[in-house]
Amino acid sequence: MxxxxxxxxxxxxxxxxxxxxxxxxxxxxxxxxxxxxxxxxxxxxxxxxxxxxxxxxxxxxxxxxxxxxxxxxxxxxxxxxxxxxxxxxxxxxxxxxxxxxxxxxxxxxxxxxxxxxxxxxxxxxVPSTSMIATYPTLEVAKAKAKELDAKMLRGHRVKPS
Structure with missing residues (x-):
């Protein structure tokens, strides 16, 4: 890093x-x-x-x-x-x-x-990279956000918003 x-x-x-x-x-x-x-x-x-x-x-x-x-x-x-x-x-x-x-x-x-x-x-x-994920419905997006919250990705903690 x-x-x-x-x-x-x-x-x-x-x-x-x-x-x-x-x-x-x-x-x-x-x-x-x-x-x-x-x-x-x-x-x-x-x-x-x-x-x-x-x-x-x-x-x-x-x-x-x-x-x-x-x-x-x-x-x-x-x-x-x-x-x-x-x-x-x-x-x-x-x-x-x-x-x-x-x-x-x-x-x-x-x-x-x-x-x-x-x-x-x-x-x-140095600031981390922003990522945009697209899901078919709002419910799926909320579920994925909850699932990914605080998981590690390439040494950085994921913070969905």
Whole structure:
């Protein structure tokens, strides 16, 4: 089963400011940063290169020996090759750092970003397929609906309506 996610940016209360679906997000890993890096400044380096600040979020950081990797979620259409070149590097603190770009995949879940309390990352299953069944009478249709209710079909629970 294909699983995807979305980046939901919230304000105070129930103020949802934007939703970027997993289909439109990329996971970007900036490699081998100094361990004392202010990772939000790395996000700023992306915005200075043309990425809309609302379309980039620091998801997490991972120690890598004496260095660290920063993992961002960025809207796919914001990573134009012209802005970052074919070498996939970003300028930060007078140095060029490599970054890797890949798709997002995760289990169904909902978590707060560890780096930004204004952002909630929501994961959900891709919607299932609708099916239409035709029966000769309403009575037969109701009987079949009752018979099929909650049965499993290709890993999905049937919910007739």
């Amino acid at each position: 294909v699983l995807d996610s979305a980046l939901v940016t919230c304000g105070a209360g129930v103020d949802i400011r934007s939703i970027i679906t997993g289909f439109d997000l990329l996971r970007v890993v900036v490699k081998d940063l100094p361990h004392n890096t202010n990772f939000n400044e790395v996000a700023t380096a992306f915005t200075l290169s043309g990425v809309n600040p609302e379309n980039v979020i620091l998801q997490e950081t991972k120690p890598n020996g004496r260095l660290a990797d920063a993992i961002f979620l960025i809207k796919a259409d914001q990573l134009e090759p012209t802005a970052f070149g074919s070498d996939r590097t970003i300028d930060f603190q007078s140095r060029r750092f490599l970054f890797e770009v890949g798709p997002i995949s995760s289990e169904d879940s909902m978590t707060l970003s560890s780096q930004n309390t204004n952002t909630l990352t929501v994961y959900w299953r």
